[in-house]
Amino acid sequence: xxxxxxxxxxxxxxxxxxxxxxxxxxxxxxxxxxxxxxxxxxxxxxxxxxxxxxxxxxxxxxxxxxxxxxxxxxxxxxxxxxxxxxxxxxxxxxxxxxxxxxxxxxxxxxxxxxxxxxxxxxxxxxxxxxxxxxxxxxxxxxxxxxxxxxxxxxxxxxxxxxxxxxxxxxxxxxxxxxxxxxxxxxxxxxxxxxxxxxxxxxxxxxxxxxxxxxxxxxxxxxxxxxxxxxxxxxxxxxxxxxxxxxxxxxxxxxxxxxxxxxxxxx
Numbered sequence: 460x461x462x463x464x465x466x467x468x469x470x471x472x473x474x475x476x477x478x479x480x481x482x483x484x485x486x487x488x489x490x491x492x493x494x495x496x497x498x499x500x501x502x503x504x505x506x507x508x509x510x511x512x513x514x515x516x517x518x519x520x521x522x523x524x525x526x527x528x529x530x531x532x533x534x535x536x537x538x539x540x541x542x543x544x545x546x547x548x549x550x551x552x553x554x555x556x557x558x559x560x561x562x563x564x565x566x567x568x569x570x571x572x573x574x575x576x577x578x579x580x581x582x583x584x585x586x587x588x589x590x591x592x593x594x595x596x597x598x599x600x601x602x603x604x605x606x607x608x609x610x611x612x613x614x615x616x617x618x619x620x621x622x623x624x625x626x627x628x629x630x631x632x633x634x635x636x637x638x639x640x641x642x643x644x645x646x647x648x649x650x651x652x653x654x655x656x657x658x659x660x661x662x663x664x665x666x667x668x669x670x671x672x673x674x675x676x677x678x679x680x681x682x683x684x685x686x687x688x689x690x691x692x693x694x695x696x697x698x699x700x701x702x703x704x705x706x707x708x709x710x711x712x713x714x715x716x717x718x719x720x721x722x723x724x725x
Contacts, residue, residue, distance in 0.1 A: 460578070461576065461578050461693075463576070463716075463717045463718065465522075465552050467576065467717060468552040468717065469523070470658055470694065471574060471576060471658065471696050471717060472518065473519065473656065473658075474655040474656070474658040474696060475518055475519075475696075475698075476518045477634070477653070477655045478632075478635075478653050478660055478662070479497070479514055479518050480497050480504060481633045481634060481635060481653070482506075482514050482628055482632055483497050483506050483507065483508050483514060484632075484633065485628040485629075485631040485632040485633070486508050486512075486514075489631050490622060490623065494507070495508045495509060498537050500520060500533050500534045500537070501520055501521070501523075501527075501534075502519055502520065502521065502523035502524065503517055503518055503520035503521070504517065504518055504519060505517040505533075505537040505538070506518065507541050507543070508625075510543065515538075515546065516546040516547050516548055517534050517537075517545075517547040517548065518547070518548045520534065520549075520557055521550075521554040521557035522552065522553055522554070524554055525554050525556040526554060526557045526560060527556070528560075535564075535725070545724070545725045546569070546723065546725075547722070548572075549561070549720060549721050550718065550720055551720070561723055565725060566723040567723065567724060567725075568721050568722075568723060569721070569724045570721070570722045571700075571701055571719055571720070571721055572698050572699070572700065572719065572720045572721075573699050573716055573719050573720075574698055574716070574717045574718055574719070575696065575699065575706075575709050575710075575714035575715065575716055575717065576694060576696050576714060577694070577696075577709075577712065577713055577715065578693060578694065579659065579688045579692050579693055579694060579695055581688055581689070581691060582688060582689060583684065583685065583688040584685045584688070585681035585682075585684065586681075587681065590642060590643070591640060591641070591642050591647075591673075591674055591675065592640070592641050593638050593640040593641070593650070593678045593679050593682035594638065594639065594641075594682070595637070596630065596636075596637050600639065601637075603646060604629075604630055604637045604639055604649055605620050605624075605627050606619070607646045607648065607649050607667060608620075608626045608649040608663065608665050609624060609626065610667050610668075611649065611665025611666045611667050614668050626663060629663050632653070634653055634654065634655070635651060635652065635653040636652050637649065637650075637651050638652065638679055638682060640675045640676075640679050640682075642670050642673060645670075647666060647667055647669075647670035647673075647675045648664070648666035648667060648670060648675035648676060649663065649664065649665055649666075650662075650663060650664045650676070650679035650683055651663030652687065654687060654690060657691065657692050657694060658694045658695070659683070659687030659690075659692040659694065659695045659696070660697075661680065661683050661684075661695060661696070662698065664679060676705070677708060677711075677712075680708060680709070680712060684712070695714070696717075697714060701719070
């Protein structure tokens with residue numbers, strides 16, 4: 460059994476930090492811009508992926524000891540220099556010194572996010588329904604993946620994405636595979652997998668409105684967990700909004716709640 464302690468939090472947050480860094484690099488390549496970048500801050504990283512982008516926040520601060528005044532000022536300056544308000548993803552197992560900085564400088568809670576984890580055994584696998592399949596996309600299917608994901612997020616098959624939306628960078632991230640689920644010969648839903656130090660991060664999931672409640676996300680979860688187990692991962696991690704349908708899906712698969720994070724913004 461893997462216990463939800465500081466050691467687990469350090470692994471989960473390291474996997475998330477690696478994802479943030481890969482995302483910023485992919486977005487910079489996709490947009491042909493140097494506006495997306497990152498900077499080490501103490502034990503974490505400050506990440507900038509553009510205005511109103513959910514990846515534009517710091518991750519991993521305070522998980523390997525106290526955060527001193529210089530480090531916190533470096534974190535704030537990183538965002539001020541880009542004309543943005545400082546924001547960070549706060550793990551509840553962080554060192555209390557980080558909370559002191561946040562309290563003294565007037566940070567507020569912006570949102571909550573559950574972090575779920577599950578042990579994986581090598582060669583663990585799941586049967587797929589006969590009418591559903593899921594696979595890694597081919598390079599030429601990046602636009603199809605983005606279109607499917609975008610329509611699932613916006614609850615409409617009538618919308619079209621552009622290169623600046625958040626998820627458009629996913630197919631171009633290093634160490635990451637994007638997946639399509641197919642139903643009735645049509646792309647029905649998407650998911651994403653990134654492996655870091657034996658931890659499989661599952662993210663970027665959405666289902667087109669016409670294909671919901673038909674097992675699309677379950678088959679995507681099963682397919683990615685199977686691949687992660689065969690790759691030697693001993694741990695899987697998923698983030699969900701509290702109380703949503705994604706939470707029910709992961710709980711059915713035996714995921715346990717590690718902790719609830721908050722995004723803090725000044």
